Amino acid sequence: MTEAFLHYIWQHQMVSSNLFTTNGQPVAVHRVGDLNRDAGPDFFNSHLSIDGVEWAGNIEVHLRSSDWNAHRHSQDPAYNNVILHVVYEHDCDIRLQNGTVPPTLELRRFIHPALVANYDSLMEPSSDDSIPCAQRLPQVPGFIVDSFLDRLTAERIEAKSQVVRRLLEESRGSWEQTCYWLIAHYFGGKVNALPFELLAKATDQRLLARWKDNPQRVEALLMGQAGLLEGYFEDDYPRLLQADYEALQAGASLKPVSGYLWRFFRLRPSAFPTIRISQFAHLVASSSNLFSTLLETPEADRLEKLFDCQAADYWNNHYRFDQSSSRSTVKRLGRMQAQLLIINAWVPLLFVYGEVRGQQQYKDQAIGILEQLPPEDNAVLRRCQAAGLNASNAARSQALLQLHNNYCLNRRCLNCRIGHSIIKQIPQEK
Ligand code: SF4
Numbered sequence: 001m002t003e004a005f006l007h008y009i010w011q012h013q014m015v016s017s018n019l020f021t022t023n024g025q026p027v028a029v030h031r032v033g034d035l036n037r038d039a040g041p042d043f044f045n046s047h048l049s050i051d052g053v054e055w056a057g058n059i060e061v062h063l064r065s066s067d068w069n070a071h072r073h074s075q076d077p078a079y080n081n082v083i084l085h086v087v088y089e090h091d092c093d094i095r096l097q098n099g100t101v102p103p104t105l106e107l108r109r110f111i112h113p114a115l116v117a118n119y120d121s122l123m124e125p126s127s128d129d130s131i132p133c134a135q136r137l138p139q140v141p142g143f144i145v146d147s148f149l150d151r152l153t154a155e156r157i158e159a160k161s162q163v164v165r166r167l168l169e170e171s172r173g174s175w176e177q178t179c180y181w182l183i184a185h186y187f188g189g190k191v192n193a194l195p196f197e198l199l200a201k202a203t204d205q206r207l208l209a210r211w212k213d214n215p216q217r218v219e220a221l222l223m224g225q226a227g228l229l230e231g232y233f234e235d236d237y238p239r240l241l242q243a244d245y246e247a248l249q250a251g252a253s254l255k256p257v258s259g260y261l262w263r264f265f266r267l268r269p270s271a272f273p274t275i276r277i278s279q280f281a282h283l284v285a286s287s288s289n290l291f292s293t294l295l296e297t298p299e300a301d302r303l304e305k306l307f308d309c310q311a312a313d314y315w316n317n318h319y320r321f322d323q324s325s326s327r328s329t330v331k332r333l334g335r336m337q338a339q340l341l342i343i344n345a346w347v348p349l350l351f352v353y354g355e356v357r358g359q360q361q362y363k364d365q366a367i368g369i370l371e372q373l374p375p376e377d378n379a380v381l382r383r384c385q386a387a388g389l390n391a392s393n394a395a396r397s398q399a400l401l402q403l404h405n406n407y408c409l410n411r412r413c414l415n416c417r418i419g420h421s422i423i424k425q426i427p428q429e430k
Helices: 003-011 113-123 142-170 175-187 193-202 205-210 215-225 236-251 273-286 290-295 300-307 313-317 335-357 360-372 379-386 394-408 417-423
Strands: 026-031 043-050 053-064 082-089 104-106 318-320
Touching: 003 053, 003 082, 003 113, 043 082, 113 417, 142 175, 142 335, 142 360, 142 394, 142 417, 175 193, 175 205, 175 273, 175 290, 175 335, 193 215, 193 273, 205 215, 205 273, 215 236, 215 273, 273 300, 273 313, 273 318, 290 300, 290 335, 300 335, 300 360, 313 318, 335 360, 335 394, 360 394, 379 394
Parallel strands: 053 082, 082 104
Antiparallel strands: 026 043, 043 053
């Protein structure tokens, strides 16, 4: 038994309908009260009748009555308006600051043992990586799982919106700039997100827009600003970029980021920053108003094509300047990476756009795009699948990731609608 579970029991009134205080007075609950997560009593504004007399005030919940004294509530005026002390186990009488003894309700007499057993089963430490309630999931009605997962899709997008809001604030409300910075951030993947973001911030989008039909110039500008064109090169291509960048530098005050920021270590060569910057240059060069273009593209397959950009031909047989590789392959970003960019960057941006503008249609468009995309494939989703939680699209896989990472891993079963459905299952009496 935990205090959090007692709060839950009281909040959802998972108790028998015939309640009595420890003095044998009948209790009728008209309003459980508002759960208070700050200092002071646990429930505010409760409304009860005790022995036929109506009371309005606060309720304090403890595992044992003696916790009242241990927490020194009898010396705290914040507890003067406690009308009922709800405890799991009554082990002593307690007093308010004015010396009166508040009525006590000992819950263990009124909770069905199955509720406690269900809760305990969810809290049991697991010996493997499986979803803790996997065995009980078949007993949860599908509509409960579906409606909760629908909510978690939005919750996951909200969680991802933090980066969007930060960049929107930094750009002073410019959606185009936020979009450019955000996409750059996610182009860097986990390892080079920050240098990519710094690169985008150091390179004015308007300057790039001037060369929008000349991807090589855009690449020269971005490679130079990335600090990757410094020194002597053997190959013609980096020398060309270098010359272009020097010419551009003469006409604008350009401050490159440090080339030392970029990480190549432990990356697949196709994800090297050199390749990604070239691909990003081609994406930026393909549209001077990326945000507006994306906004007018509600179809996931068209978005994929837009993002699935190709690095310059030089990179077909190079991963770094002056280092040729034996195999020649066209370096496209690839469908999977394009889908990740849509999921992580574009969908949260579109969602925030709808929220800030108060236009639900854009939030719906964001969810609609996720629904058109296939689910991701990773270890967490395979674990969910083993428990019978399947994803047919990215909206559902995003919800499952949110469920696993933010609920199951932290055992927030009391905040989970699936957990609620499991806890309240009481076997039929024969
Ligand atoms: S958080 Fe929900 S889905 Fe996860 S183990 Fe608890 S009850 Fe099950």
